[in-house]
Amino acid sequence: MKKGIVLMIFLLSASHICNSQTDEHLAKALYLLDITKNTAFAENPGDAYTITVIGSSPVFNMLQRHTAHMHILGLPVKLKQIDDLTLLKSSQMVYLSENKSDILKALLKQTSGQPVVIVAEEAGLHKAGAAFSFVLSDNNKWQVDVNEASLAERRIQLSKNLNEIIHQE
Numbered sequence: 175m176k177k178g179i180v181l182m183i184f185l186l187s188a189s190h191i192c193n194s195q196t197d198e199h200l201a202k203a204l205y206l207l208d209i210t211k212n213t214a215f216a217e218n219p220g221d222a223y224t225i226t227v228i229g230s231s232p233v234f235n236m237l238q239r240h241t242a243h244m245h246i247l248g249l250p251v252k253l254k255q256i257d258d259l260t261l262l263k264s265s266q267m268v269y270l271s272e273n274k275s276d277i278l279k280a281l282l283k284q285t286s287g288q289p290v291v292i293v294a295e296e297a298g299l300h301k302a303g304a305a306f307s308f309v310l311s312d313n314n315k316w317q318v319d320v321n322e323a324s325l326a327e328r329r330i331q332l333s334k335n336l337n338e339i340i341h342q343e
Contacts, residue, residue, distance in 0.1 A: 201316045202308060203236035206293060209306060209318070210246045210267060212333035213325075215289045222252040226262060228281070229271030230255075231295060259284060267291045270304065278302055289328050293318075305330070 210223065223246040227234040234255045241251040246266075256262060259277055262284065270278060272295040281292065282303045294304040300321040301307075305328070311317050325332055 198316065199232040199236050202233050202295070203240060205308075205316065205318060206233070206237065206267065206269060207240060207244075207246075209291065209293065212335045213291055214331040214333070215247075215266065216329035216331075217289050220264060221249065223247055223249040223267075224252045224254065224263075224265040225267045225269065226254045226256060226265040227269045227271060228256055228259065228262070228277070229274030230257070231269070231271035231273075233269060233271070233295070265290055267293065270294045270296075270299070272296045275299060278304060287328070289330055291328075291330060292324070300324070 206225070210225070225237060225241075227237070234253070237253055241253060244251045254263075254265070257274075259280055262268070262281075266289070268281065268285070268290055270281060270292065275294060275296040278292075278294060278299055279302070285292065291306070292304045294300065294307040297307055297309045298319070299307040300319040303321065303324055305321050305324045306318045309317055309319050320332070322332070
């Protein structure tokens with residue numbers, strides 16, 4: 175009987191953890207899409223709006239689910255996932271997975287001056303040059319920190335519509 179109760183508690187806890195992780199990745203993917211819709215580029219982005227995920231992240235799977243047949247800035251969305259920075263081609267947004275955070279400096283150098291929105295999964299990387307990084311606010315809500323200087327340097331304008339997801343430090 176005790177083993178059955180312990181097993182049930184374990185399964186319920188595991189289910190809650192999986193759901194909260196899924197919720198986290200879904201929230202991040204939806205925030206990325208919100209950012210794409212609320213940024214303007216000084217230059218024409220080309221024939222597709224490309225989002226490249228560097229590294230392994232469940233956010234990529236969530237993006238796949240939510241971008242099928244989607245258009246951003248009137249362009250079809252194209253998703254790529256890469257592990258090697260040398261494979262990075264033209265993208266309007268680059269999502270740097272937490273397991274690849276150590277290559278931010280190289281990514282910034284490779285994309286210097288290009289109109290690319292760099293979003294880091296790891297908190298605080300906006301201070302190291304990423305345009306955005308995720309942060310869990312005091313009320314357990316996912317938000318983003320913004321590096322406005324990075325956006326300006328890359329000639330990207332941010333809409334005021336993002337104010338509700340921007341973390342106020």
